Amino acid sequence: MAKKTKKPQSGRSSKRAAKEDSKSSIKSASGKAASNDQPLREQLLSLLKGGQAHADFDAAVGDWPVQLAGAKVANFPHTAWMLLEHMRLAQWDILEFSRNRRHVSPKWPEGYWPASEAPADAKAWEASVAAFKKDLQAMERLVGDRKVDLNARIPWGDGQTILREALLMADHNAYHLGQLVMLRKSIGI
Numbered sequence: 001m002a003k004k005t006k007k008p009q010s011g012r013s014s015k016r017a018a019k020e021d022s023k024s025s026i027k028s029a030s031g032k033a034a035s036n037d038q039p040l041r042e043q044l045l046s047l048l049k050g051g052q053a054h055a056d057f058d059a060a061v062g063d064w065p066v067q068l069a070g071a072k073v074a075n076f077p078h079t080a081w082m083l084l085e086h087m088r089l090a091q092w093d094i095l096e097f098s099r100n101r102r103h104v105s106p107k108w109p110e111g112y113w114p115a116s117e118a119p120a121d122a123k124a125w126e127a128s129v130a131a132f133k134k135d136l137q138a139m140e141r142l143v144g145d146r147k148v149d150l151n152a153r154i155p156w157g158d159g160q161t162i163l164r165e166a167l168l169m170a171d172h173n174a175y176h177l178g179q180l181v182m183l184r185k186s187i188g189i
Contacts, residue, residue, distance in 0.1 A: 037150060044143045044150075044163070047170040048136060054174040055181050057132065064189065066125045070118020073186040080183055081125070085114035087176045088132045091169055095135050098165045099142060101156040139169055 050056030061084060069081040078086075089112045096103040106112060119125040142148055143166050150163040 038146075040150065040163075041143055041146075044166050044170070045140055048140055048143065048166060048173075050174070050177065055177040057136070057173070057177065060177045060180040060184065061129060064125075064184070066119065066122045068187055068189065069125055070116075071187055072117065073183065076183060076186065078179065078183070079117045080180060081119050081128075082114055082117060083176050083180050083183070084125075084128050084132065086112055087173060088128050088135070089113070090172055091132060091135050091139075094165050094169045094172075095139050095142075097157070097160075098139070098154065098162055136169075136173075139166060142166075 046052060047054075050059075061080075064080055069084075070079045072079055089106065093103075093105050093112070097105065119128070142162060143150070148162055150166075151161055154160045154162070154165075
């Protein structure tokens with residue numbers, strides 16, 4: 001049975017994002033976040049970094065042999081390259097939506113998946129890993145910024161908050177890191 005493809009329920013409006021004319025991050029009205037949210041920030045940061053009940057990025061991807069990045073296994077539709085690039089693209093989109101009112105999300109689904117099953121070369125793999133880590137660190141900085149109100153609605157969104165976007169990113173990453181761990185085991189790495 002064919003799967004229906006639909007746009008993710010992110011609420012990101014390309015038209016709205018294109019109409020907005022400045023780059024900004026979410027700050028509370030007073031410029032200060034609630035003083036009692038530090039435990040929540042710490043939990044979000046821990047969730048974003050991985051570990052505890054989830055695989056972390058370096059454990060799942062760190063020593064992946066590039067020559068196996070395009071390897072396919074029976075009954076599994078994605079390669080490590082496809083999953084890495086999908087995670088990178090989706091994470092970038094979530095981050096940019098969270099901090100940039102002018103951001104326009106890619107078209108779903110083609111804008112969230114690579115065109116090829118394997119990286120062009122080792123440099124492409126390494127660049128994707130580096131970009132993923134850079135964007136993850138940027139979200140960690142956003143979540144850790146006490147001037148950012150985690151519960152404030154993102155003005156250019158449809159009700160989203162930084163809290164929601166951080167949870168979305170962590171959840172999406174955890175899901176696909178789990179796939180990478182299973183792929184790794186299936187390949188025998």
